[in-house]
Amino acid sequence: MAIDFTLSDAQKKVQHDARDFAEGVLAPAVRDADREPDPLKAFQRTKPVYVEAYKAGIAFCMLPKQYGGGGLTNVELILAAEEICAVDPGFACTVLVNGLGLLPVWYWGTEKQKSEVLGAATSDPTGEWIAGYGASEPAGSPGGTANFDTPLPQPAGIGVTARFDGDCYVVNGRKYWPCNVGGWDNRGANTSLYVVRTDPEKGGTEGLAALLVDRDTPGVTFNTIDSFGHRLTPNSEVIFDNARVPVENIVEGTKGNGxxxxxxxxxxxxxxxxxxxxxxxxxxxxxxxxxxxxxxxxxxxxxxxxxxxxxxxxxxxxxxxxxxxxxxxxxxxxxxxxxxxxxxxxxxxxxxxxxxxxxxxxxxxxxxxxxxxxxxxxxxxxxxxxxxxxxxxxxxxxxxxxxxxxxxxxxxxxxxxxxxxxxxxxxxxxxxxxxxxxxxxxx
Structure with missing residues (x-):
């Protein structure tokens, strides 16, 4: 029979392990963390849980085994995610964004980028390593990112610019709503992938690329957003003020394909x-x-x-x-x-x-x-x-x-x-x- 909704033993194990983690480790922390009025402190209350998720192989379960990840299929990821989201979808979103930030490196990065960035993510002895992903921008007129692929040049579409300057890209502009990017202390995630405009004269189908911005990069500041839901995952306003990012941090295959x-x-x-x-x-x-x-x-x-x-x-x-x-x-x-x-x-x-x-x-x-x-x-x-x-x-x-x-x-x-x-x-x-x-x- 080609269609069979019976889970295999391996799939059942993924599901049951995720359920045990969600109910035994995550659930005891959720109520107090969700009711913490300060959004950054609410997220920080989940740090011990995240470390346990890292040690259990959950935090980077979606990355390929070749680079130290869990190597889960997307079906297995879905089975695990349901169990965690039934307890708290905000915490699950933090894990999801690790994938949004790093899977594009796997898809489009050089072999050097894959081994260095993905390898660092999956080999942190502290278990605190976290990745951010930033596409969204502030509302305005123009503003926001719903029209990111408009064929029009700036100011329509993506507004954050990355101007090539010698051995760096100089980044300016603002992002709004990106997740995980501020890290545990608003000094930045270990690395964050941002979609930026490398050519302001071209539209969104030609002028966008992905840039990896590392923690403590000068010229990058974060303000945590106070949202009414998913309070255990951190959303931020990001301000780039002449931030200099090494040219090797551009994800090679995304040039013109952001x-x-x-x-x-x-x-x-x-x-x-x-x-x-x-x-x-x-x-x-x-x-x-x-x-x-x-x-x-x-x-x-x-x-x-x-x-x-x-x-x-x-x-x-x-x-x-x-x-x-x-x-x-x-x-x-x-x-x-x-x-x-x-x-x-x-x-x-x-x-x-x-x-x-x-x-x-x-x-x-x-x-x-x-x-x-x-x-x-x-x-x-x-x-x-x-x-x-x-x-x-x-x-x-x-x-x-x-x-x-x-x-x-x-x-x-x-x-x-x-x-x-x-x-x-x-x-x-x-x-x-x-x-x-x-x-x-x-x-």
Whole structure:
């Protein structure tokens, strides 16, 4: 039988090991850390947990074994991620961003960059090594990064510039929302991968590249953002003021291809975000079901025996199952197609995060006003679920536009995903929706 949803023994071990870590190591730290008002201190409270994750091989499980990583397939990564996200998706996001920052080095870096950067990440005796990833920029007019691949030159699209100067790139501008980049103390992650504009005269399909910026680089400062969800992962404003970065820190294969890097990164992370939504919805559903089986609301029987409660929770359970298997399909597709899945990754992220936000809210409705009491975790589930559709390449700003660009292409086969055929993503599929359409002329 070609299709079999039974997990292998190896896959079950990955799942169960991740569950043991999430429930035994991560869970005891979550409540106090999440309620810490200072966002940097909230993140710092997870440092001992991160060190344990590093020692357990979780922190860099997505990197190839050749360079010291865990060598997990994307399907195995998804199985582990659900267990961790059911306890706290913010901590899981910190681990995810290690992949966003370093997988492009594996895809496009020189052999020297791969061995040095990936080797350093996976051989730290302290277990504190962390990578950052920075594409997003501040809102403004122009501003933001939803139109990163616009064919227009500056100031449209990516605004951070890296000007070649002798043996360095001189970097100026601001990023906003990048994760992990400030490191544990706002002096920087061990290294961070930033998408920058190396040629301001060219548009986003030609003038972007990825630059590795190391910890304590002069001219780089960080301000931690105070977000309402995913509080155990650090988002930052980054200010570059004539920061000088060695020329060898540019990721060689990304020259002129920073646009493709962003799309490929968010394709890879699509099912990870999708399964994170599954994990949070699962936790909310299990908590609501337990509540419904014991709470009577003053009546003679627990409320699970009321039709509305039973129907709603049954619908939620069905949505969780559907989303989980879509994530498995997307991860398997990415494994089969050389870590490309620009179409299915975007579709998966949009569908799962929006479907399960509604599912989480339905769980709060079942519990009623008591879900607003912070002694329970329902308000946290709602805060976490609300982040998914707007982060990791916003569903409106980046993900749907990628789908639009692919399906609008004349070569697109609408049955490709059903037949597990490779859907190539090209520069010709970019720029859609990034330039205002010409005004129609009345006839």
């Amino acid at each position: 646009d493709l890097l962003i799309n490929r990164n968010f394709a890879w992370s699509g099912p990870v975000a999708g399964i994170a939504a599954v994990g949070v919805a699962r936790a909310a559903y299990e908590a609501a079901l337990s509540w419904a089986k014991t709470f009577t609301a003053g009546g003679p029987h627990p409320i699970i025996h009321h039709q509305y409660v039973g129907y709603v929770l049954g619908d939620v359970a069905g949505k969780i199952e559907a989303a989980r298997y879509f994530c498995w399909k997307a991860a398997h597709y990415i494994d089969q197609h050389d870590y490309h899945g620009e179409l299915i990754g975007a579709m998966n992220k949009v569908f799962c995060t929006e479907t399960l936000f509604d599912a989480v809210y339905k769980c709060l409705q079942v519990v009623g006003v008591n879900s607003a009491d912070r002694k329970h975790d329902f308000e946290k589930y709602l805060r976490e679920a609300a982040i998914f559709p707007i982060y990791d390449g916003g569903n409106f700003g980046m993900q749907r536009r990628r789908v639009h660009g692919i399906i609008a292409d004349p070569t697109f086969d609408p049955r490709a995903l059903m037949d597990d055929e490779y859907v190539e993503f090209t520069k010709q599929m970019e720029t859609i929706d990034t330039v205002a359409a010409p005004t129609a002329v009345a006839v």
